[in-house]
Amino acid sequence: AAGVIQSPRHLIKEKRETATLKCYPIPRHDTVYWYQQGPGQDPQFLISFYEKMQSDKGSIPDRFSAQQFSDYHSELNMSSLELGDSALYFCASSHLAGEGSEQYFGPGTRLTVT
Amino acid sequence: GQNIDQPTEMTATEGAIVQINCTYQTSGFNGLFWYQQHAGEAPTFLSYNVLDGLEEKGRFSSFLSRSKGYSYLLLKELQMKDSASYLCAVRFHRGSTLGRLYFGRGTQLTVWP
Numbered sequence: 001a002a003g004v005i006q007s008p009r010h011l012i013k014e015k016r017e018t019a020t021l022k023c024y025p026i027p028r029h030d031t032v033y034w035y036q037q038g039p040g041q042d043p044q045f046l047i048s049f050y051e052k053m054q055s056d057k058g059s060i061p062d063r064f065s066a067q068q069f070s071d072y073h074s075e076l077n078m079s080s081l082e083l084g085d086s087a088l089y090f091c092a093s094s095h096l097a098g099e100g101s102e103q104y105f106g107p108g109t110r111l112t113v114t
Numbered sequence: 115g116q117n118i119d120q121p122t123e124m125t126a127t128e129g130a131i132v133q134i135n136c137t138y139q140t141s142g143f144n145g146l147f148w149y150q151q152h153a154g155e156a157p158t159f160l161s162y163n164v165l166d167g168l169e170e171k172g173r174f175s176s177f178l179s180r181s182k183g184y185s186y187l188l189l190k191e192l193q194m195k196d197s198a199s200y201l202c203a204v205r206f207h208r209g210s211t212l213g214r215l216y217f218g219r220g221t222q223l224t225v226w227p
Contacts, residue, residue, distance in 0.1 A: 033213065033215075041219075042220055043201075044217075045216070048213060048214060090157070101213065102159050102162055108156050110154070
């Protein structure tokens with residue numbers, strides 16, 4: 001079965017640079033979630049989109065922005081990168097944002113800021 | 115956070131049974147998920163409970179008591195490959211928090227031969 005695809009899998013950037021992470025949800029899934037997981041930490045919710053509209057916003061810095069496109073893929077744009085942004089960034093998708101909708105996670109993008 | 119608590123570490127031997135507990139605050143509860151995560155990899159969905167009772171899926175079972183704000187994940191016939199972190203995640207129904215999951219810190223399970 002098709003899974004969530006994320007690219008790139010690994011990314012190394014320097015401080016103050018920008019990065020763009022991409023997520024392709026499971027076919028027919030209309031909701032995308034972004035989570036950040038620091039070393040030894042639990043995943044923290046950043047932002048989500050349902051039918052191309054932002055549906056929820058968590059602890060996402062103002063330096064980050066995201067959107068969902070007409071083909072339902074999503075991009076997380078990160079600017080003025082800081083050392084503390086080094087983390088695993090997971091995208092998850094589900095069919096409908098509501099009840100009974102399991103979230104399936106992609107393999108993640110490991111971002112290292114030097 | 116949402117007071118999602120689970121033990122930090124557990125150990126067990128191959129073939130044994132282990133129960134990983136999770137407690138959470140009950141206000142606005144709208145579903146509980148268990149995920150397995152190997153180091154550096156994505157969380158893998160294991161189970162979902164929204165009503166009281168036991169959900170069984172092969173060697174894994176998950177139980178929920180909504181009134182007590184309590185769940186457990188039961189792993190039977192443990193195998194070495196079950197060594198991983200097990201994340202309890204809760205969805206709450208509050209305002210605009212539609213669908214987001216709140217995760218516990220995870221329970222690192224080590225299975226010994």
